[in-house]
Amino acid sequence: MRVTLLGTGTSTGIPMIGCTCPVCTSTDSRDMRLRTAALIETPDGNILIDAGPDMRQQLLSAGTKSLHAVLLTHEHQDHIGGIDDLRPLNYRMDTPMPVYGRRRTIEAVKKRYYYAFDNNNGGSSRPNLTMHELTPWQTLTLAGVPITVLPITHGTLDIFGYRIGNLAYITDASSIDAEVVRALAGVDTLIINALRDDPHPMHLSFDQAQAYVERIGPRRAYYVHLTHDILHATLIDRLPTHIQPGFDGLMLEVPA
Numbered sequence: 001m002r003v004t005l006l007g008t009g010t011s012t013g014i015p016m017i018g019c020t021c022p023v024c025t026s027t028d029s030r031d032m033r034l035r036t037a038a039l040i041e042t043p044d045g046n047i048l049i050d051a052g053p054d055m056r057q058q059l060l061s062a063g064t065k066s067l068h069a070v071l072l073t074h075e076h077q078d079h080i081g082g083i084d085d086l087r088p089l090n091y092r093m094d095t096p097m098p099v100y101g102r103r104r105t106i107e108a109v110k111k112r113y114y115y116a117f118d119n120n121n122g123g124s125s126r127p128n129l130t131m132h133e134l135t136p137w138q139t140l141t142l143a144g145v146p147i148t149v150l151p152i153t154h155g156t157l158d159i160f161g162y163r164i165g166n167l168a169y170i171t172d173a174s175s176i177d178a179e180v181v182r183a184l185a186g187v188d189t190l191i192i193n194a195l196r197d198d199p200h201p202m203h204l205s206f207d208q209a210q211a212y213v214e215r216i217g218p219r220r221a222y223y224v225h226l227t228h229d230i231l232h233a234t235l236i237d238r239l240p241t242h243i244q245p246g247f248d249g250l251m252l253e254v255p256a
């Protein structure tokens with residue numbers, strides 16, 4: 001199984017419009033952070049995790065020709081703002097796109113993309129989606145890989161993380177329950193949000209994320225949902241070798 005980090009940036013994307021800070025003006029490509037999303041490729045199919053506003057650019061960069069499922073973590077716009085860009089894959093595959101998420105997230109998708117669910121939409125092209133509700137701790141198999149739905153706390157919002165085979169994907173967490181920490185024991189690769197040094201009510205800081213990495217104990221971990229507060233080169237120097245900042249386009253092989 002291969003995972004590609006399509007985006008590793010916080011909700012504004014980095015560079016942030018109008019900002020002239022050292023990160024936003026950096027010439028290191030690893031400091032250019034599109035909105036956080038990931039692509040999982042297995043011999044049996046491709047799974048997208050989240051479909052934020054940079055989706056078109058991200059799927060072009062990844063050379064994606066087919067998608068068999070979209071797993072949504074939650075309905076914040078930086079995670080679902082690119083669903084309309086899935087249309088070309090609808091055309092290619094000539095089949096509805098299965099989209100998975102919790103009920104509240106599905107309702108938000110139906111509201112924000114109302115035209116996709118309206119048969120009298122004036123004939124304009126629209127995404128062809130089938131919505132599938134997931135519940136915490138549910139297990140399912142997609143693209144031949146076993147998946148567990150993880151309940152994650154994102155400030156005042158209950159969202160989902162996913163264990164996908166030997167990969168754990170947790171974005172937008174502000175805290176992770178002990179039960180989830182236990183369920184991730186033995187995971188090979190952990191992708192986890194780490195916003196910045198300063199605490200934030202909705203997100204893990206670097207120190208908080210590192211504490212969870214040490215408790216979960218993966219072979220390696222990658223930070224995503226990064227702000228413009230720190231250069232990639234500075235952060236990588238500060239972290240122990242088993243934790244690295246993610247960057248857009250990073251590809252990881254995860255053993256079955």
Ligand SMILES: [Zn+2]
Pocket residue numbers: 010011036076078079172225
């Ligand atoms: Zn987010």
Ligand SMILES: [Zn+2]
Pocket residue numbers: 015016019020021022023024025228
């Ligand atoms: Zn900046």
Ligand SMILES: [Zn+2]
Pocket residue numbers: 074076154172
């Ligand atoms: Zn969020």
